[in-house]
Amino acid sequence: MTRRVSLAGRLSRALTACVALALAVMALSSTLVMRSWMLADVDSELHRLSQRADEHLDIDDADSEDDDGEASEAQSGEHGGADGAILPAGPGRRGPGNPGGPGFGGSGVADGTLQYVSEDGEAAGAIVTNFALRYLDDEALEVLESVPADALPHTVHLPGWGTFRVVSQVFDTRTILVGRQTDSVDNVVWMLVAVELVLSLCVALGAGLIGRAWVRRELRPLSVVREAAADIARRDLADDAQALTRVGDAAVSGPVEVAEVAGAFNAMIDAVEDGMERRARSETKLRQFVADASHELRTPLASVQGYAQLARRDIDEASRSQALERISSEGARMATLVEELLTLARLDDDRSLARDRVEVIPLVLDALSDAHVLCPDHTWELGSAAQEPVLGDEAAVRQILTNLLTNARVHTPAGTRVVVSVLGEDSPRLRSSPGVDETSGAAGARAPASSTITIRVADDGPGIPEAIRERVFDRFVRGDSSRTRDGHGSSGLGMSIVDSLARAMGGRVCLVDSESGTVIDVTLPSA
Structure with a gap:
């Protein structure tokens, strides 16, 4: 199976690649700028040489140094002076002879300088090499003859001589071309490329190694997460x-x-x-x-x-x-x-229960009437009666009232007074009992609506024992916790049903503090 590469390895490789790419772009840019600058310097020199060649060009025989003065005078007289001297073509020449004198072979001309002269179909050219003239062969002269005389720099390659940057211009009837050898420029460029390549490689490798160590250090906390997850998995x-x-x-x-x-x-x-x-x-x-x-x-x-x-x-x-x-x-x-x-x-x-408009007062009256029939020895009364409907399920509201009154009937002695009230938002409220969440009688109740109606059932009986006040809405919790009863007690589910029904309708139920007896509030959203 192929081994998967770690995140640290992938990040370090990506870092190395990015650094290498950035260095390559920088190296390429700097090399191009350097070459352009060097060629611009050569082009500037070529324009200067072109002007100088036109002003001081001498056409003379290279072997005139060995002849006597009479030969020179004879040649001058025959051709009308030095500027017009044309010698018989020899090896490497096709006409005007050999460039020399102060215009080309004289002082101030750098090594590697090329000059080419063409006039009346005859051409000659030479290169300064090691401070001596070397005449161009016919193949080189043909290449130079094809250079446009537009006074713009051109790059040409002369077989056997090298690469030159040349400028050709026409002065009167004479075409003069001067050039400088660019092999030195290319050598400098290639040396610069080699140095930058080596340095870029070293920097990229160093960045990769340092980046890998840094990434591993930064990602080290992930190993803690992995170990913790492995511990849980075990x-x-x-x-x-x-x-x-x-x-x-x-x-x-x-x-x-x-x-x-x-x-x-x-x-x-x-x-x-x-x-x-x-x-x-x-x-x-x-x-x-x-x-x-x-x-x-x-x-x-x-x-x-x-x-x-x-x-x-x-x-x-x-x-x-x-x-x-x-x-x-x-x-x-x-x-x-x-x-x-x-x-x-x-x-x-x-x-979900129905969300209908339910009139509470008629349901309260029905529940009080039923309770009076079942337990006439108690006093059943209607207290404050806010004439406001609630939003909920009528059967659920009826069952809430029945369970609350049944709880009061079963757990209070004869003669107990039970009062059922319907309170609006502006009605006075009692404080919630400690230990009982005011928002719900059990965990997970939903928050009440912004406008609510409270159904309060209060009695003056013995009250709920302190030991079970916090669990009064749990299932199978009752005041008489013994397992043997006479069969007439409650099942311990009535208050739990009240709480579940109230929460299902978006309300809440809570046990509130009172000086005597038991007070239970059921708060429901108003319609």
């Missing part, structure tokens, strides 16, 4: 989800990108621990719920079985009727418990 989170490894300050305070990864990792660990903790609490509550529900159902089932066995015996009619009545009452008790459990299951499944 664990069995089903059994060990406590004290998960987190990334320390060294990674969190590192580079921004690494710090963000480390912070996200720590946030993920927090979320995992919180989720595992909530899952554990949920499983605990579920086990407790199943145990309580099983117990609640076991008691009436045992009664039904016992009375059914009694009814099969040979007993008198009165005893049989009593057994059948008990079977019926225990069956109704189980049906109520099952219905309450189904209600909670539907609410836990986040099933």
Whole structure:
């Protein structure tokens, strides 16, 4: 399997490539600038030489130094002077003879300077080499003859002689071309390229090595994240989800990108621990719920079985009727418990309730009337009655009122006064009881609407015991916590249903402080 390249290696290679590219661009630019500058200097010199050649050009025989004065005079007389002397063409010459004298071969002409003269179809040229003239051959003269006489610099290559930068101009009837050898310029350029190439290579390699070390140093905190993740992966989170490894300050305070990864990792660990903790609490509550529900159902089932066995015996009619009545009452008790459990299951499944305009006062009056019929030994009253509707489900509001009044009826003695009030936003409120979240009777409640109506149920009974005030809206929590009851007590689900219904309609329920008795507020959004 191909080995994958590390991030540090990829970054260092990318850094090396970028540095090398930047150096190559700089080297190319500097080389081009240097060559252009050197050629511009040569071109400037060529224009100066072109003007000087026109002013001081002497056409003379190179061998005149060895002849006597008479030969020179004879030649001059024949051709009308030095400027017009034309010698018989010899090797390397096609006409006007040999450039010389102060105009070309004299002082002030640098080594490597070329001069070419063409007049009346005859041409001659020479190059200063080692401070001596070397005449051009016919092939070189043909190349120079093809150079345009436009007074512009041109680059030509003369076979066997090298590369020259030349300028050709026409003065009267004479074409004069001067040039400078550019081999030295090319040599300097190539030397500069070689030096820059070597330096660029060294700098790029150095940048790659230093960059790799720097990148590894900067990415070192990622190894801490990796080790922490590996430690979590080795664990069995089903059994060990406590004290998960987190990334320390060294990674969190590192580079921004690494710090963000480390912070996200720590946030993920927090979320995992919180989720595992909530899952554990949920499983605990579920086990407790199943145990309580099983117990609640076991008691009436045992009664039904016992009375059914009694009814099969040979007993008198009165005893049989009593057994059948008990079977019926225990069956109704189980049906109520099952219905309450189904209600909670539907609410836990986040099933939405209707959002209708509901008039509260008629529902309160119906609930008070039903409570008076069921328990005439209590005093049932309507308190403040704000004529404002709520936004919710009518059946749910009716069940909330029924459960609250049933709770007051079951857990208070005879003669207790129970007052139901409907309060608007401007009505006076009581302070919430410590330990009970004012926004909800249970965790996870939604915030109330901006405009709300509160249904308050207050009684002057003995109140809720302090030990269960914080858990009053949990399931299977009741004032009488004993497992054996006479069958007429509550199941411990009524207040939990009230809380779930209120939250499902976007409201809340809370237990508020009072000097005596129990006061419960159910706040719902107004229509």
